[in-house]
Amino acid sequence: MARALINIPAKARRGEIITIKTLISHAMETGYRYTTTGTRIPRDIIHSFVVTYNGEEIFSAELFPAISANPFLTFHTIATESGKIEFTWTGDNGYSVTEQAMIKVE
Amino acid sequence: MKKTPLSFSKLGFLTAAMVIFTAVPIHTTEILLSERRSTYEQMSRETRAMQDEDSANPGMLWVLDGEALWRTKAGETNRACANCHGDAQKSMKGVAARYPAYDDKHKRAVDLEGRINLCRSEQQKAPPFVYESRELLALTALIARQSRGMPIESKDERLQSFIESGHELFNRRQGQLNLSCVQCHNDNWGKKLAGIALPQAHPTGYPLYRLEWQALGSLQRRLRNCMIGMRMETYDYGSPEYIALETYLMWRARGMMMESPAVRP
Numbered sequence: 001m002a003r004a005l006i007n008i009p010a011k012a013r014r015g016e017i018i019t020i021k022t023l024i025s026h027a028m029e030t031g032y033r034y035t036t037t038g039t040r041i042p043r044d045i046i047h048s049f050v051v052t053y054n055g056e057e058i059f060s061a062e063l064f065p066a067i068s069a070n071p072f073l074t075f076h077t078i079a080t081e082s083g084k085i086e087f088t089w090t091g092d093n094g095y096s097v098t099e100q101a102m103i104k105v106e
Numbered sequence: 107m108k109k110t111p112l113s114f115s116k117l118g119f120l121t122a123a124m125v126i127f128t129a130v131p132i133h134t135t136e137i138l139l140s141e142r143r144s145t146y147e148q149m150s151r152e153t154r155a156m157q158d159e160d161s162a163n164p165g166m167l168w169v170l171d172g173e174a175l176w177r178t179k180a181g182e183t184n185r186a187c188a189n190c191h192g193d194a195q196k197s198m199k200g201v202a203a204r205y206p207a208y209d210d211k212h213k214r215a216v217d218l219e220g221r222i223n224l225c226r227s228e229q230q231k232a233p234p235f236v237y238e239s240r241e242l243l244a245l246t247a248l249i250a251r252q253s254r255g256m257p258i259e260s261k262d263e264r265l266q267s268f269i270e271s272g273h274e275l276f277n278r279r280q281g282q283l284n285l286s287c288v289q290c291h292n293d294n295w296g297k298k299l300a301g302i303a304l305p306q307a308h309p310t311g312y313p314l315y316r317l318e319w320q321a322l323g324s325l326q327r328r329l330r331n332c333m334i335g336m337r338m339e340t341y342d343y344g345s346p347e348y349i350a351l352e353t354y355l356m357w358r359a360r361g362m363m364m365e366s367p368a369v370r371p
């Protein structure tokens with residue numbers, strides 16, 4: 001049940017600095033933990049996060065095992081034009097989630 | 107049997123009891139209604155911000171899962187929660203603020219998790235969810251979310267015996283450390299225990315996202331957590347002791363605002 005929550009203003013003025021908040025559901029299993037019977041729990045994390053604004057990359061991040069479960073990432077960008085902002089999280093075991101949000105710039 | 111008036115021996119006992127109770131200063135172990143505080147007030151600004159904003163509150167991820175499950179058909183009857191209860195945002199409004207509630211059929215108090223599982227096994231004819239499973243937490247979170255900002259209600263008189271046994275458990279010294287709940291949560295709230303301010307332990311935000319767990323958890327999980335800290339043997343999930351404690355704690359927090367899904371450190 002992969003789910004993401006994205007908070008982005010629906011409307012902005014041209015040139016305005018906007019805050020984008022993202023939250024995604026993921027266990028972020030470090031790979032350093034063991035079960036009670038001693039078997040190692042394999043690493044299962046999101047390792048990269050990329051955001052594009054009308055196709056152009058505006059933000060990206062590398063994630064590591066020390067990052068908590070359900071990573072919450074916030075960043076700022078300048079509202080340049082109306083269009084689509086696309087968020088992609090990729091991780092271990094073929095994990096990939098893409099979400100999009102629309103913004104109207106006046 | 108012939109009714110007898112109070113005998114002298116009984117009177118003597120009563121007087122003795124009264125003398126004892128007035129002579130020995132009883133430690134007041136109840137928090138005044140006006141002095142009750144949600145743990146929210148003891149949290150850092152950052153943690154409060156997480157709880158306040160839906161898109162920053164990880165508990166909302168479970169609420170979203172709950173919305174999907176609400177509409178998922180299950181069991182022999184092949185019916186979803188939505189088939190009977192309709193829109194959860196309307197039908198479940200204020201429900202969690204009244205739980206644990208008295209169940210007429212089973213003649214006992216039932217908490218929200220228990221109610222969901224009863225609905226599954228009796229109405230949907232589906233196997234009940236395991237305690238603390240993603241599914242059960244998701245549905246509980248969805249239902250509890252609909253009571254956010256509403257005052258906790260505990261008015262049903264049939265709950266009285268459950269409240270009383272919960273109260274007794276709350277006051278009972280248990281575990282290898284010989285501690286009772288009141289010692290921390292009534293007598294010393296606000297003081298520090300290992301760098302953390304002791305809360306009053308009002309269950310206003312369950313199921314809640316605990317940063318330490320990095321997950322959502324139920325009130326029963328939280329109670330187990332404390333019990334392990336007291337070095338006592340925990341009860342099994344769903345046991346009458348937990349239900350009694352939950353019922354008592356909700357009564358103790360009556361009138362306080364629901365915050366589910368809350369965020370706690």
